[in-house]
Amino acid sequence: MLHFLAQQNDAIDSEADCHKKFIARCLFSKDVQRMQFSEGPFQLYCDDFRPSNVLVDIENVRIAAAIDWEYTYVAPVEFSHVAPWWLLLQAPEDWESDLAEFIARYMPRFHLFIDALRAAESDVISDGKLNDSQRLSLQMEKSLDNKLFWVCLAARYSSMFDDIYWTFIHEAYYGKLTSLNDRLQHLDQGEQSKLDAIYRIKMEQAEDGKLDTHYSLDDIMEL
Template identity: 55%
Template sequence: MGCLALEISKPRFTRIGALVQQGEDFVVGRRPLTFNINALITSANVTPTGYTSTNSAPSTFESAVEYLSALAEHHLTLLRKQRNNAATDEADCRKKFIARCLFRKLARNNSTEYRHGPFQLYCDDFRPSNVLVDVESFRVNAVIDLEFTYVAPTEFTYVTPWWLMLQSPEDWDFEIDHCGFLSHYKSRLHQFLDVLRSCEYEKIADGTLLESQRLAARMESSMGSSLFWVCIAARYSSMFDDIYWNFLDELYYGSFRSIEDRAQLLDERERTKLGEIFQMKMEQAKERTLDENFSTDDLVDL
């Protein structure tokens, strides 16, 4: 996995987005199809309209902050458009809306080292279960399920891999035992980094990797910052609230005293929306209907 991660990270690009073929070359030419967006469209009855290119929503992105801000907007869009079971009560609704607004704020103000690139290839679904290995020689035969590969912020590559737990992030159980989760994850991380460093030394020795293309040191340092959790929260709608409140809120906004204190950090427009969103959710809950974004035939095709 270490050698594969190094190979995927080698190409460099000047914009964020999906690759399209132009003649014999591949260029960044359209909005990325991510694992999260695909899951929302196919499983959560979310219309793809909000994730396609428009005059106000670019097809590609020129900075990491621009892209992270777009992902933060996706979380707010889903909360507004999910008609049923989006919140259990008014307090839950307010807390979810505030979390998404504050995450959008930190995404906009996130001063990343590689804000304007160069950017690197990243695959949302790169994991051990998608690597085919010859059981006799232990050599990699193929990597599959690369449809969610796109050019992403460099930080996505430089943070530690989510797949070290051999579980999807949605299955992580850090709420029950926060410290136990981190301890287990870090033990896996140390093993992976040892292997990754060995791969780096071998590739540098045979001339297939530059010193500047090393990943191990950058990944190791990412666990000491908020970057790992910012990237996970940005990419996974289903676990956004757990990640934000457990790992990001106090780090960015100080000791938590009450949700009303956090509400004071919203701007005037956000506070107005905060007063409206619960009423909208209650009206939607009473209707108990679904927006018909897809026909029956379309749903079968999905």
């Protein structure tokens, strides 16, 4: 929501587009509150863990190191229960514009990954290094059905938020979308009041045409 409100230029195409984006963010916030995320203790989570950020010791057939830790933060354990988005070896912004086509290509890799992970877990369990209750494969397998995969992905990739939300998340909580007016009943009074003003605000930002500089050049150099 903060990204949408602060984006000065090219944030909307029309009044209808503006209202749809604002409503989606309001409803998404409510959807996330319905999901039962753990309340801690929290651990560090690497948001950019993927094959291209892993160094492999080929001679000893083992992982030598994980690199690029700048996207690391404290997160609920449920973030580690999400199926990997990198199974196509593409970043989300490089996926097809049609997410249904992405799913068609993704699912065969997903099932292959889950089978391999389940077999690896079984080997470690037989060695006494892991408990059966600690399997990630079961949680990851559920993450597409219970929408956790899409909720976490939508939260991380604001540029894809609207496509992800309306394609994979919204219908699970509110049914098939018929009209935006039907969704207004799910917004509280404060959100509905903002909806009336949001288009005017975005139009004023677009007409102004300026970049919102949150940091001075000196501040940026110190980061």
